[in-house]
Amino acid sequence: MLVNYKNIIDRELDKFCDELPPMSIYEPIKYIVELGGKRFRSSLTLLAADLFCGNPELALKESIAVELFHNFTLIHDDIMDGAPLRRSQPSVHQKWNVNQAILSGDLLYALVNKLLANSKSQSTEIHQLFQQTSVEVCEGQSLDMEFESKENISLDEYINMIQLKTSVLVACGLKIGALVGEAGPKDANLLYDFGLNLGTAFQIHDDILDVYPLKEEFGKQVGGDILEKKKTILLIELLKKSSKEDKVSIIQVLEDDEIDKNLKVKKIKNFYNKYGVLELAEHTKNQYFEKAIYCVNNINISEDKKQQIKAFAVALMSREI
Numbered sequence: 606m607l608v609n610y611k612n613i614i615d616r617e618l619d620k621f622c623d624e625l626p627p628m629s630i631y632e633p634i635k636y637i638v639e640l641g642g643k644r645f646r647s648s649l650t651l652l653a654a655d656l657f658c659g660n661p662e663l664a665l666k667e668s669i670a671v672e673l674f675h676n677f678t679l680i681h682d683d684i685m686d687g688a689p690l691r692r693s694q695p696s697v698h699q700k701w702n703v704n705q706a707i708l709s710g711d712l713l714y715a716l717v718n719k720l721l722a723n724s725k726s727q728s729t730e731i732h733q734l735f736q737q738t739s740v741e742v743c744e745g746q747s748l749d750m751e752f753e754s755k756e757n758i759s760l761d762e763y764i765n766m767i768q769l770k771t772s773v774l775v776a777c778g779l780k781i782g783a784l785v786g787e788a789g790p791k792d793a794n795l796l797y798d799f800g801l802n803l804g805t806a807f808q809i810h811d812d813i814l815d816v817y818p819l820k821e822e823f824g825k826q827v828g829g830d831i832l833e834k835k836k837t838i839l840l841i842e843l844l845k846k847s848s849k850e851d852k853v854s855i856i857q858v859l860e861d862d863e864i865d866k867n868l869k870v871k872k873i874k875n876f877y878n879k880y881g882v883l884e885l886a887e888h889t890k891n892q893y894f895e896k897a898i899y900c901v902n903n904i905n906i907s908e909d910k911k912q913q914i915k916a917f918a919v920a921l922m923s924r925e926i
Contacts, residue, residue: 606917610648610661610668617669633697633709634716637676640692645921646778647672652917653782653796656910664785666724667731670717671778674735677717678742680710685750714739726785734784738777745770752836756844760889763841764805772804795900802897803918809890810922812837816874817883819924828870834859838889842882843873851876894922 618638625631647668654664682688683696684706690696698706721735748766752758780797788796815830816839830837847855858864858872877883901914 606913606920607645607648607652610651610655611644613651613662613665614644614647614668614672617665618672621669621673630705630709630712633680633701633705634676634713636700637680637691637697638673640694642672642676642692644672646675646775649775649800649917650778650782650785652914653779653788654786655782656906656914657783657786657788657792660786661782663726664782666720667726667781667785668778670720670735671774671781673713673717673720674739675774677710677713678746680706680713682746685746728784731781731784734777734780738773741769741773745773753834755836758836758841759845760838760841763836763838764889767808768801768805771808772801775804776800789905792904792906795904799897799900799904799914799918802893802900803921806890806893806897807921809838809886809893812839813883813886813890814924816870816877826866828866828874831859831870831873832866838886839877839882840873842885843876843880846880846882847876851879894918 622635622638625635650664650668650671651661655661679691680697683691684698684703688696689699694700696706697709701709721732745766745768748762749770752763752766776797777800779800780793783793783796812830815837816828818827826832831840834840843855844852855873855876858869861869864872897918898915901911901918904911904914
């Protein structure tokens, strides 16, 4: 359902890249933008504007700002994670170097703010929301890094981290689009809450699919999060619920670099099954998804438009987007 919006955004991004100065600092920016992507965050900005004013292109600069901000975070995240690939191609810091990647990322963030400043849809509320979201995304990334060395993490702490790192940008894009489309405060906030809750449900769903995929993807390692010792909802709940003896065994398996990858995943998965953490993760995911749908049901738009948003939510959770 977002294909038409994505086409608009891709066209505008091509124009954006073509207009960048012919200097080396801009090359990594062109590169990561041209690697493509689903553009679903920015498409939601256009969708939200369309819902309230019938003209999605009024929020075009804002949607491009959301997309470019997302790409800025990818450049810096890849440096911090030491990720060699992005969308099956060399990551920016691999293709150039870390210093160039940092500088180009900083420049991209400045260009994002310039885009917003040049939009006809000027409002203090939009600027404050975008800057607050930028702060929160950085806070979320910081917490994610802290979790790597933190032994005891509560479910609430985990939810807070994924909302800051992932969900707030989805929510921000939706609310900005609604504000550009002149939605009332109640409806704009409901769309924000929809994005926050849906983004949370989606990240939990992603955690689950890493270990319990609906179908095997060729070339993808099942249990990649286990091998990276990533603190997902499954591992956090396992460490909280397991007996002292099992906890020792779990940590030994996770820390054993000599063990076969598939055997490591199998052993941890057996512990997941023993302690029923999949059921808890599914229950938590469904709670946030239901909260997202509740928000949609209370927005003051036609039933047809509500069904549009719900169809998007279902498609996203089915990994069809």
